[in-house]
Amino acid sequence: MCTRSADRPTSRQMAGVLTASVLSLLAAQAVAHAQGYPTRFEFGSPATEQEISAVAIAIPADGAGLPPGSGDYARGKAVYETQCAACHGTDLMGMAGLPNMPAGAQLRLIGGRGTLASKNPVMTVESYWPYATTLFDYVRRAMPFASPGSLTADEIYAVSAYILAEAKIIDKSMVLDSQTLPRVEMPNRHGFVPDPRPEMFK
Amino acid sequence: MSTIDSERDDEKTAPIEEALGRIGERISEAEAASEICECRQGMFALAATRRQLFGGAGLVAAAGMTAMMPRTGAAKAPPGAVEYPVPADSTKEQGRMMGEDGGYGARSQFESEVRWANPTRTASFTPLQNGYGVITPSGLHYERHHGGIPNIDPARHRLVLHGLVDRPMKYSLADLKRFPTVSRTYFMECSGTTGSEIMKAREPTVQRTHGLVSTSEWTGVPLSTLLRQTGLKPGAAWVLAEGADAAVMTRSVPIDKCLSDALVVFAQNGEAIRPEQGYPMRLFLPGWEGNISIKWLRRLEVSDKPYYTREETSKYTDLITKTGKARMFTFTMEAKSVITFPSGEMKLPGAGFYEITGLAWSGRGKIAHVEVSSDGGKNWSLAALQDPVLPICQTRFRFPWIWDGTPAIIQSRATDETGYSQPTHQQLIEERGPLESGSLFYHMNAIQSWAIEPDGSVKNVHPLG
Numbered sequence: 001m002c003t004r005s006a007d008r009p010t011s012r013q014m015a016g017v018l019t020a021s022v023l024s025l026l027a028a029q030a031v032a033h034a035q036g037y038p039t040r041f042e043f044g045s046p047a048t049e050q051e052i053s054a055v056a057i058a059i060p061a062d063g064a065g066l067p068p069g070s071g072d073y074a075r076g077k078a079v080y081e082t083q084c085a086a087c088h089g090t091d092l093m094g095m096a097g098l099p100n101m102p103a104g105a106q107l108r109l110i111g112g113r114g115t116l117a118s119k120n121p122v123m124t125v126e127s128y129w130p131y132a133t134t135l136f137d138y139v140r141r142a143m144p145f146a147s148p149g150s151l152t153a154d155e156i157y158a159v160s161a162y163i164l165a166e167a168k169i170i171d172k173s174m175v176l177d178s179q180t181l182p183r184v185e186m187p188n189r190h191g192f193v194p195d196p197r198p199e200m201f202k
Numbered sequence: 203m204s205t206i207d208s209e210r211d212d213e214k215t216a217p218i219e220e221a222l223g224r225i226g227e228r229i230s231e232a233e234a235a236s237e238i239c240e241c242r243q244g245m246f247a248l249a250a251t252r253r254q255l256f257g258g259a260g261l262v263a264a265a266g267m268t269a270m271m272p273r274t275g276a277a278k279a280p281p282g283a284v285e286y287p288v289p290a291d292s293t294k295e296q297g298r299m300m301g302e303d304g305g306y307g308a309r310s311q312f313e314s315e316v317r318w319a320n321p322t323r324t325a326s327f328t329p330l331q332n333g334y335g336v337i338t339p340s341g342l343h344y345e346r347h348h349g350g351i352p353n354i355d356p357a358r359h360r361l362v363l364h365g366l367v368d369r370p371m372k373y374s375l376a377d378l379k380r381f382p383t384v385s386r387t388y389f390m391e392c393s394g395t396t397g398s399e400i401m402k403a404r405e406p407t408v409q410r411t412h413g414l415v416s417t418s419e420w421t422g423v424p425l426s427t428l429l430r431q432t433g434l435k436p437g438a439a440w441v442l443a444e445g446a447d448a449a450v451m452t453r454s455v456p457i458d459k460c461l462s463d464a465l466v467v468f469a470q471n472g473e474a475i476r477p478e479q480g481y482p483m484r485l486f487l488p489g490w491e492g493n494i495s496i497k498w499l500r501r502l503e504v505s506d507k508p509y510y511t512r513e514e515t516s517k518y519t520d521l522i523t524k525t526g527k528a529r530m531f532t533f534t535m536e537a538k539s540v541i542t543f544p545s546g547e548m549k550l551p552g553a554g555f556y557e558i559t560g561l562a563w564s565g566r567g568k569i570a571h572v573e574v575s576s577d578g579g580k581n582w583s584l585a586a587l588q589d590p591v592l593p594i595c596q597t598r599f600r601f602p603w604i605w606d607g608t609p610a611i612i613q614s615r616a617t618d619e620t621g622y623s624q625p626t627h628q629q630l631i632e633e634r635g636p637l638e639s640g641s642l643f644y645h646m647n648a649i650q651s652w653a654i655e656p657d658g659s660v661k662n663v664h665p666l667g
Contacts (some may be wrong), residue, residue, distance in 0.1 A: 040431050043380045044373040051372060052364045055501050058442055058452060060509050100323045105639070117526030119636040123516070128528075131510050138512035141450035142349060148448045192519065192530040197645075198622050201629040 059137040063182030066136065070177035071158025079159040083144040083151065092166050101145075110167040113187055126167035130192055132184035135160050157181065280314035282341055317342055318409050324348070325392070327413025330542045330561065335588070336596040337387070338416035340471045344492075345478045346392050346414065348513075349448030352498055356482035359446065361466065365504035368433030375482045378468060381423040386465070386488065389563045389596045391415035391535045393491035393518060396650075397643035400627060401636060403664040408545040411650065411662060415538075415563070417596040420475075420486050422467030425460045425502075437506040443485050446500040453494045453518075454508035455487065459533075463488050466499060489565030489594040490533040491644070493518055520644045524635030535565035537624055538647035539572055539599070539616035550658035553607035558585075563596045564618035571617050572599040578611035578651065579626075579665075585614070593619075610654045611663065624649050627665055 059065055071079075081090065088107050089095045096104030105122070112122025121127075125135060139156050142148050151159070157176040164170045170184055279285035284303065289295050317326035326345040328338055338344075345351075356375040364370035392414035398404050405411045425441075434457070441460045445451040455464070465486040468475060475481050480497030487495050493513060508514065508531070520529040539562035544550055558576075562569045568591050573582035588598035599614065617623040625633075627648040637643045653663040 037382060041381060041427070044371045044377040044431070047362050047364055047370040047372040051360075052362060052370060055362055055444070056364065056503060057450070058444065058503065058509050058511070060505070060507065102322055102324070116521060116528075117523060117635075119523055119638050121521055121523060121637070121639070121642075123521065123642070125516075128521075129516050131515065134510055134512050134515055137452075137509075138516075141452065142448065142512075148349065149450070191527055192515075193522075193527045195520075195529050195532040195534075197529075197532065197534065198536065198620070199625070199633050201625045201633065 066178035067153040069153035073172040076158035076162025283311040343416040366435040366438040385421040393644040400643040403662040420467040421469035422465040425464040442503040443496040444501040446498040537564035537618040546662040558601040562616035569597040574601040
């Protein structure tokens, strides 16, 4: 391994470094005789509100940032059948044997309540997902698989309503929007615990 | 045993394919005897890989002979290689001019190691069985994608840093490169690695059981440097990291990690990171499950709480079937090791000396020691560790062993500097409960067993039968 002195740049190297003004606090330990690194840098440029809002699409559990719009079961059924059923199945149970796609069980959206404490758990939106906002967020960012990010806010609210109603989590008459979606209580909301590791093996 | 006397490539490859098909078959004593001879001749002199050497009798001959034979015509080169004619005597004619490769080198046409992609094409596995040292060649680094590999023009890519900060900023790749940088050699491991092995031995090779782990030298800017520029507002506790892929992959990272050893990296093993590793820039969180080191990083949003994204709720949470509750934010990859030679589907040519070797790593720091057993865990001996032993980096271990030709089960057990040792399958199942759909058993770091049968063949075996 290198010794401390071997880490020291030559004076010529140092001159180049100083000229380029790229001193770093992190390397200061190895070049204690240098002038030191600035605490902050002026690289990059300020991000405008417009630039931020163009990419800031994440929805937290309290629903902050959910877009305007709304949707219900009936509209969602139509969206689902044209956009989702090919992989997730018309019965929402997942299509098996699709080429280059996860196994059918991983495409399943509903069912599985009461199976988590078994060696064959069925983990779905219905049985496992703790927040309804995550469903909206994920569909908006990554679905449908063939054309991710293509659904309108109304369509995402609607298809979320369809899936949650088929999962018997909400009523078929419920309209989802930025106010109602975060209030949906998911069955496995309290099914998560912090990481206890390292485990104490017997 | 097959031999090769033709100069035509298609005829030369036929015995290789035949031999590949024979892997795992029992062979006669006569064949075994000739195999020992061929192996010894070929072990170091010829351009055959270990898999070829130990994969099967016919293969040994085929690979060895191929390397020596004149090679004519333009047979298809392996990925990453270019096919050139092989002269009968390389000392009697000039070799090819430098620069014919366009200035970017290729590996030998006789080397064919590749990543193995799973049937759904969402993950590919590093061929650990034929790796040397600890650095994974960039082209063999494991992959896990959730929306394919995006093709990103670095001139148009920006990293936006905003949220609970005083000065929201955006950075181009060129901006990022102006900051002071650091280089660190770290392993990266998918939290799903080896999960399918929890209940029984399912996969035949170490590539498929353990190949979702790789090691590279990563170069980039400490995230703390960027956060010092933007400033943090009171309440800043988490940072949402988001990728520019079709999954717009998103994870929440505790601010403490972001202010300690987190990096935004743009280089891997001395050159730009590969597209499949997040070009032009990715997050790198040392020692944590690979999924959270968001690739194609386009956005970091500082917030007061996690976002509970799909990838930290529906996936990458550890269901404890014993209780029905799931562990959330299980970031650390704990101490783990595996013997890479000999390993599944190899075939030892006979009794005698072998250097057992493998890799050990821990997300909590340095490997303190690695023990090896050749009797299924009854007796353990310390293996030698290759210098330098780096924190949160794979460490190569080696162990001299004389195989007496009788059945053996070889294992390795790593202990890291915190004193944590790899558990057994039984201990993990007792702690977390059984899980048949093994791909969901995250953070599976049990001691791996390889059985060596009297004929020298090596198989993946499970301690629970």
